[in-house]
Amino acid sequence: MPDQREQNVNRTTRQLVSSGGPFEKIGGYSRAVRVGHHVFVSGSTAVKDGKIVGAGDVVAQTRQALSTITEALQQAGATLADVVRYRIYLTNIADSAKVLPIFGEYFGEIRPAGTLVAVSALVAPEMMIEIEVDAIAGSAISTSS
Amino acid sequence: MMASNLPRRLITLDDTSEPPANFSPAVRVGDHVFVAGMVSMNGGEVVGQDGVVAQTRQALDNVETALLRAGARFDEIVRYRVYLTDMSDLAGVRTVLNARFGSIRPAGTLVAVRSLVLPELKIEIEADAIIGSALRDDNA
Numbered sequence: 153m154p155d156q157r158e159q160n161v162n163r164t165t166r167q168l169v170s171s172g173g174p175f176e177k178i179g180g181y182s183r184a185v186r187v188g189h190h191v192f193v194s195g196s197t198a199v200k201d202g203k204i205v206g207a208g209d210v211v212a213q214t215r216q217a218l219s220t221i222t223e224a225l226q227q228a229g230a231t232l233a234d235v236v237r238y239r240i241y242l243t244n245i246a247d248s249a250k251v252l253p254i255f256g257e258y259f260g261e262i263r264p265a266g267t268l269v270a271v272s273a274l275v276a277p278e279m280m281i282e283i284e285v286d287a288i289a290g291s292a293i294s295t296s297s
Numbered sequence: 298m299m300a301s302n303l304p305r306r307l308i309t310l311d312d313t314s315e316p317p318a319n320f321s322p323a324v325r326v327g328d329h330v331f332v333a334g335m336v337s338m339n340g341g342e343v344v345g346q347d348g349v350v351a352q353t354r355q356a357l358d359n360v361e362t363a364l365l366r367a368g369a370r371f372d373e374i375v376r377y378r379v380y381l382t383d384m385s386d387l388a389g390v391r392t393v394l395n396a397r398f399g400s401i402r403p404a405g406t407l408v409a410v411r412s413l414v415l416p417e418l419k420i421e422i423e424a425d426a427i428i429g430s431a432l433r434d435d436n437a
Contacts, residue, residue, distance in 0.1 A: 156366055156367060158368055161429040162328060162429045164430050165430075168432075179391050180397065180405070181402060184404055185402070185403055187375055188427070190375070190427070192425070194404040194405050195407065239406075241408050272382075272384075273384035274409070275384065284404070
């Protein structure tokens with residue numbers, strides 16, 4: 153294979169954010185990674201202090217996942233207003249009727265690119281929703297203009 | 298609005314293969330590399346049909362090949378997504394993911410889907426990388 157690597161690579165710092173959850177260690181991932189202004193937040197579920205919360209309650213699960221994401225963004229020096237993309241994975245598409253109003257609440261003014269799909273399973277059977285986001289720190293719409 | 302001229306490089310997995318009609322194994326723009334969903338195929342054939350661990354390794358090897366050919370490295374992955382067809386494969390998959398990503402710690406997402414492009418396939422993995430973003434910067 154030809155060596156495609158350039159001689160001079162622009163070094164950027166990789167900042168890892170951990171929520172201390174049990175899956176991050178065994179799964180080989182971080183809650184979030186920041187490189188330059190880009191923040192990549194892992195698929196987040198309704199896990200708090202290592203335990204699944206809101207069993208059977210997709211509204212509570214959505215709020216917990218968004219809370220985890222908000223904290224991860226803050227640790228990475230970004231905010232929810234910097235989110236440019238979210239992806240929602242549901243286990244039951246009918247739950248979108250309950251989930252989307254919450255996204256309206258959180259993202260109604262932010263209006264990122266959004267994707268919503270139903271999947272056949274998440275990592276634990278109690279989980280009803282997984283949410284991931286990409287953010288670009290500093291990209292928030294100015295509220296002063 | 299002014300658009301800057303940032304060239305797009307389309308990456309193939311080897312020098313001989315024709316690029317697929319409608320996608321590239323990877324696309325590089327600036328320092329960003331977007332790797333397509335990779336499966337357990339080698340030379341056009343499905344490999345590791347009997348085991349998800351072997352399939353996970355092959356898919357990750359294909360991700361790495363695409364990255365290297367784009368001028369990136371595996372430890373520059375900032376995000377990956379894993380699509381399984383059967384969540385009961387999770388334990389085996391996690392073992393491989395932890396071995397390959399444990400010191401890199403990208404953002405990760407893992408879900409099960411109803412089907413992949415071929416019935417023999419148990420896993421598909423996609424990745425985003427930023428060149429120069431590795432934690433360890435030896436032999437960069």
